[in-house]
Amino acid sequence: MDVVGVAALVVAFLGGLVVSPVMAVVREQVRDYFFHPEIRAVDTVRTHQDGRTGQAGMVVTRLLLKNEGSVSAREVEAYVEEIFDNGEKRESFIPVLLRWTHSHVREGSRYMRDIHAKQSCYLDVAELGAAAVGYKVVLRPDWAAREYGAYSRLKEGRTELVIRLYNASGRTTTVRLQICVEPGERTGRVSEASIL
Numbered sequence: 597m598d599v600v601g602v603a604a605l606v607v608a609f610l611g612g613l614v615v616s617p618v619m620a621v622v623r624e625q626v627r628d629y630f631f632h633p634e635i636r637a638v639d640t641v642r643t644h645q646d647g648r649t650g651q652a653g654m655v656v657t658r659l660l661l662k663n664e665g666s667v668s669a670r671e672v673e674a675y676v677e678e679i680f681d682n683g684e685k686r687e688s689f690i691p692v693l694l695r696w697t698h699s700h701v702r703e704g705s706r707y708m709r710d711i712h713a714k715q716s717c718y719l720d721v722a723e724l725g726a727a728a729v730g731y732k733v734v735l736r737p738d739w740a741a742r743e744y745g746a747y748s749r750l751k752e753g754r755t756e757l758v759i760r761l762y763n764a765s766g767r768t769t770t771v772r773l774q775i776c777v778e779p780g781e782r783t784g785r786v787s788e789a790s791i792l
Contacts, residue, residue, distance in 0.1 A: 633669030
């Protein structure tokens with residue numbers, strides 16, 4: 597093999613080292629552009645759940661979500677990012693992680709789940725129970741419900757929740773949910789829950 601042949605071989609080898617990683621990145625970006633999770637809010641559902649023996653039942657407002665994309669959304673978490681009480685932003689509010697309805701405990705968490713392509717699932721948003729002070733955003737039940745009742749309580753009137761869904765692919769979905777709480781004898785009731 598002459599010098600020109602060796603030089604051509606070295607140039608081809610070095611070119612392959614440079615082009616191969618670039619092509620892998622471009623291929624992944626093109627694939628992600630066409631094949632990605634796409635989570636959409638479909639509906640709101642209010643469900644009455646009977647309590648366990650010796651406990652009162654509750655009414656739970658849930659958000660029905662569906663992954664209309666072509667691949668699974670991995671490690672999805674849902675946060676209430678902002679709350680607007682009767683049109684005014686709640687200034688003292690910091691983002692709160694919501695829990696998935698009937699979720700499987702995964703690595704100790706009810707707050708993260710996968711949503712497969714074309715799969716629907718429910719997200720617990722608010723609950724009204726006999727022992728509750730009022731209609732409230734569902735927070736981590738291990739600490740928030742007992743210790744931060746005023747922080748989590750939805751006020752009478754129209755409350756808008758800005759819910760953001762995050763997943764491992766880096767894509768986010770924002771849902772604006774309006775809940776109307778009417779005055780009641782002790783705790784109020786929800787007259788309407790709708791996606792804005």
